Amino acid sequence: EGRVEVYHDGKWGTICDDQWDNRDAEVVCRQLGLSGNPKALSWAHYGRGSGPILLDEVECSGNELSLDQCKKSDWGQQNCDHIEDAGVSCDPFTGTDLQLCAKGTVRLAGGRSPSEGRVEVYYNGDWGTVCDDGWTDVSAQVVCRQL
Numbered sequence: 001e002g003r004v005e006v007y008h009d010g011k012w013g014t015i016c017d018d019q020w021d022n023r024d025a026e027v028v029c030r031q032l033g034l035s036g037n038p039k040a041l042s043w044a045h046y047g048r049g050s051g052p053i054l055l056d057e058v059e060c061s062g063n064e065l066s067l068d069q070c071k072k073s074d075w076g077q078q079n080c081d082h083i084e085d086a087g088v089s090c091d092p093f094t095g096t097d098l099q100l101c102a103k104g105t106v107r108l109a110g111g112r113s114p115s116e117g118r119v120e121v122y123y124n125g126d127w128g129t130v131c132d133d134g135w136t137d138v139s140a141q142v143v144c145r146q147l
Contacts, residue, residue, distance in 0.1 A: 001089035003046040004028055006054050006067065008075050013054030015067075016080035017042035023062035024070065029090035031066045036138070041087035048082035056080055106146050119143055 004015050017040075025038035056078035060070035107127070111117025119130045 001046070001091070002087060003044070003049055004086050004088050005049060008054050011052060011054075013052035014049035014082065015058060015086040016053050016056040016078050017084045017086040018080065019057050019059050020086045024058050024060045024067075024086070025088040025090070026062045027060045027064045027067055027070060028088045030064075032090065034090035036091050039089040039091065041089060042084065044083050044085040044087075046085075046087040049085045050082070052076065053078045053080050053082065053085075058086075106143055108143075108147070 005012050006015060020040050020042055022038055022040050025040040029036065029038040054075055055067070056073040058067060058070055058072045060067070064070050105122040107120050107122070108114065108117035109120050120127050121130060
């Protein structure tokens, strides 16, 4: 997550948040190789940048592979100030993952080694298992990071 900056014609610059939405964020996350739940943030949510504002009026459909394929103003053509710098969160956690990450202690039980096993969570004084409905590789990554 952070302020979105692009490199064009030998320099780094920011993107104005005019028309900035979650479809644009989805393209940024895809371009960075990140999956998850993309969220567009405006009004310099991650702080004001410095230097040139290189893009404005970015309007992606959400299916593009990079921002360069999206409808946008010409490079360097903008009517913004850095208070309008666009940001993105490529949050890999779903609601369940956030709950797992934020609450309780995690352990692995019943595996052949300490690095594998059934996921158990300690919450409200008891150990319990985690249902596999909606369980993904991202869920497993959360557990591994927490361990």
